[in-house]
Amino acid sequence: MIILYLVLAILCLMVATAFYGKFNMKKHWIGVAALVLLAGLMAVFFRQTFFVTGSPYYEIHKQVASTDLSSESVEGTKVNQVLDEKTQKKDFTSKPVTDKSLAKQIKVLVPKKGKKATYWVSIEDADKNRVIHIEYASDNLKTGRGVGFGDSVDLVTKAYGSAYRDLTKSDRFEQELVYEDKDNNIELRFGFWNDKVEMIWLTSLDKAPI
Numbered sequence: 001m002i003i004l005y006l007v008l009a010i011l012c013l014m015v016a017t018a019f020y021g022k023f024n025m026k027k028h029w030i031g032v033a034a035l036v037l038l039a040g041l042m043a044v045f046f047r048q049t050f051f052v053t054g055s056p057y058y059e060i061h062k063q064v065a066s067t068d069l070s071s072e073s074v075e076g077t078k079v080n081q082v083l084d085e086k087t088q089k090k091d092f093t094s095k096p097v098t099d100k101s102l103a104k105q106i107k108v109l110v111p112k113k114g115k116k117a118t119y120w121v122s123i124e125d126a127d128k129n130r131v132i133h134i135e136y137a138s139d140n141l142k143t144g145r146g147v148g149f150g151d152s153v154d155l156v157t158k159a160y161g162s163a164y165r166d167l168t169k170s171d172r173f174e175q176e177l178v179y180e181d182k183d184n185n186i187e188l189r190f191g192f193w194n195d196k197v198e199m200i201w202l203t204s205l206d207k208a209p210i
Contacts, residue, residue, distance in 0.1 A: 065163035069181035069188050071144040072202055074117045074134050079202045080185055081131050083109075083121055088129075092119070106132065115141050132207045136200035143188070143200060151197045153177070156190050173199060180205060 072078065088094075092109035095118075109119045120133035142148045145159040153175065157164070160179050167176040173191035176199075180187055187208040191199030 064165060064180055066182040067160055067163050067179045069186040070184045072186060072188060074141060075114050077131060079131050079134055079204050082129050083131055084129060132204040134202040149197050152195050153192060
């Protein structure tokens with residue numbers, strides 16, 4: 001598609017150049033047609049990208065109803081919960097922060113025992129030791145409404161309803177469904193490949209998207 005736009009742009013440049021001399025419709029009709037076609041394609045592109053339900057821009061910015069996610073936790077730990085340092089040292093192991101841009105904002109913890117998950121804990125003064133993000137990492141973990149890895153889109157929507165953002169072909173997965181609990185400051189995100197859950201994230205809504 002980008003190559004097509006470039007070719008059309010070159011043809012349009014030919015038309016623009018023609019106007020500096022005597023314009024000849026017979027001579028420059030290909031460029032004129034290309035200009036009209038380019039304008040039409042750009043109109044379709046902007047409409048599909050920004051204004052149509054389901055488009056990336058529309059889905060990211062649309063207002064969705066709040067979904068009650070207050071019961072969501074992983075092995076008893078919830079996002080927005082303050083995890084005291086004694087518990088962190090006793091029950092968790094620290095891992096390096098792979099994203100260097102976040103190194104001064106969070107620390108990454110994994111449990112020493114139990115089902116696998118990754119916890120991001122804030123180290124900023126304003127909300128120190130607050131759990132702001134949890135990534136499921138075990139096939140045995142289920143959400144508060146029983147959703148786990150391998151489940152379908154239909155099963156997720158039956159469990160959590162239709163008030164979600166549908167990010168089709170995101171930069172991470174074929175599809176992502178994002179639920180928000182505005183009252184409890186929680187985001188629940190599912191990532192799918194081939195209609196199967198491959199990612200489950202719980203995030204503090206004021207820190208999303210991670």
